[in-house]
Amino acid sequence: MNRDAVVPIHKMICELESQGVVSKTHSPFNSPIWPVRKSDREWRLIVDNRGLNEVTPPLSAALLDMLELQYDLESKAAKWYATIDIANAFFSIPLATECRPQFAFTWRDVQYTWKRLPQGWKHSPIICHGLIQAVLENGEAPEQLQYIDDIIVWGNTAMEVFEKGEKIIQILLEAGFAIKKSKVKGPA
Template identity: 80%
Template sequence: MLELQYELESKAAKWYATIDSANAFFSIPLAAECRPQFAFTWKGVQYTWNRLPQGWKHSPTICHGLIQTALEKGGAPEHLQYIDVIIVWGNTAKEVFKKGKKVIKVLLKGGFAVKRGYSQIVKPLYKVTRKKNEFMWGPEQQEAFFEMKQEIVHAVVLGPVRSGQDIKNVQYAADGDNGPTWSLWQKAPGETQGLTLGFWS
C-alpha cells in the first residue's frame, strides 16, 4: 500500500480520478466445485455462496488479479490499481476524463460494474481543506465526515479491525490540489507493514 502511495505521489499530475468497481467480489462467480467449501447454515437451512464472498481471506487477491488481467487485456491507459479501485491521472481534466472513460469501458467489458459518484462523499470536505479557503466546519462537512466514517467501518475487507493496547492505528494523510487523500493502517508489535483498513480520496 505504501509503495502505491509513493508511486502515485511520484506522478506529477494536476488531475486525478478514482474509479471504483461496484461490488467487485460479487461480480466474480465461484466455480461449482468450489461452492461446497463456502456452505453455511442459517435458521436451519443450508446455503452456499455462488459468488466470491467478501469475508474470505483470499478474495482481495483474487479480485485484484482478475481486474488487473481485464485491464491489461483491454488495453487500459496508464493507471494504478488497488484491488477494485483504479486511479488515473493527467495534466488536464479532459485527459483524465478520457482515460477514466476508457478504464470504465474495459471494466464493463470484463463483467464488472462501476460505482458512480464514489468520491462525492468527501466533496464537502474539499471546501474546507483547500489551502486558499477559510476552514469553516458546518453541518454539510459534519455529515460528510460521519458518512465517510460509516464507509470506513463497512469497507474493511483487507483485515479485521483489531483492538488492544499494543495495536497502533496509523493514518497517513496528504493534501493535494484536488483535495485530501488518506489511508488507515493497524500495526501490531513485530509487524513491519501492518494491515490496511482502507484508503480514501
C-alpha cells in the same frame, strides 16, 4: 445475533439469492454469520470464514503495499486525479462449482453457499485484484494504479483524466464489472 439485524439480513440474503450470488445447498461444511452495522447504519452480511481460512493453503501472489502505491502515485506529479471503485467486485467473479460446498453458511435453518467470490475469504482480494488487473491489461487500459477494486488515474488536465477514466470504465463494463457512478470521484 442483534435483533435489529434479522430483517435486513434476511432481505439481503433473499436479494443475493435472486441475483445468483448465493444459493441453497446441503454441505458438510458450515461457517457462522455475523451481521455487522456499517457506518451508514446499514447492515453487512459477514460470514465468519476463519476456520476455512486456517485450512486454505497460501497463494504466492501478493498485493502491492499501500506505501508503495502512494510513492508510485506521488512520482507521477500530476495535476488532476480521479478514482474509480468497482461495485461489489467480488460478487462479479464466479466461484468454481467444486469449491462452493466449502463456503456454506446457515441462515434461519436454511444452508446457503456462495456462487460468487465471497467477502471474508483470505484469497478473495488477491483473486479479485489479479482478475481486474488482467482485464485492464487485455483491454489496453491507459496507465493507472489499482488496488483490488479501486483504481486511480491521473493527468495534467481534467479532460485527460476524464477520458482515461471513461476508457477504463468501458473496459470494466465490457468485462462484466459494474461501476457505482456515485463512487467515481474526480477529476479533481
